[in-house]
Amino acid sequence: MLTQLDGFRSAQEIHAAMRARGDHVGLATVYRNLVLMAETGEVDVLTREDGEQVYFRCSRQHHHHLVCRSCGHAIEITGPAVERWADALAEQHGYTNISHTLEVFGLCPKCSLTVPPHTDGPP
Numbered sequence: 001m002l003t004q005l006d007g008f009r010s011a012q013e014i015h016a017a018m019r020a021r022g023d024h025v026g027l028a029t030v031y032r033n034l035v036l037m038a039e040t041g042e043v044d045v046l047t048r049e050d051g052e053q054v055y056f057r058c059s060r061q062h063h064h065h066l067v068c069r070s071c072g073h074a075i076e077i078t079g080p081a082v083e084r085w086a087d088a089l090a091e092q093h094g095y096t097n098i099s100h101t102l103e104v105f106g107l108c109p110k111c112s113l114t115v116p117p118h119t120d121g122p123p
């Protein structure tokens with residue numbers, strides 16, 4: 001059900017999209033499925049800057065995300081420098097079996113054009 005999505009969406013947003021397609025499924029069911037899929041690694045879950053848990057179907061191999069904080073559009077990124085840094089850090093402190101997650105938030109090219117820059121007070 002997530003294959004049509006191009007970015008991270010909350011359970012509510014995914015539910016709304018499914019209802020719009022004529023899928024009469026309950027929010028609780030959508031939520032339960034998402035949690036299950038996140039547990040099995042079928043979808044990636046991350047916490048958006050507004051604290052909402054959002055879900056996206058990505059590839060299975062290790063990767064990171066570049067996420068639009070306005071529309072949720074996501075791009076999978078790899079960071080060899082980050083991997084080397086994490087490995088070196090672990091080795092330095094004698095840690096094994098390390099893992100990490102990394103998300104980079106920003107505005108996608110489309111939203112960069114449409115979302116006005118944050119300003120303090122009227123111009």
Ligand SMILES: [Zn+2]
Binds near residue numbers: 108
């Ligand atoms: Zn965007």
Ligand SMILES: [Zn+2]
Binds near residue numbers: 062064082083102
């Ligand atoms: Zn990594």
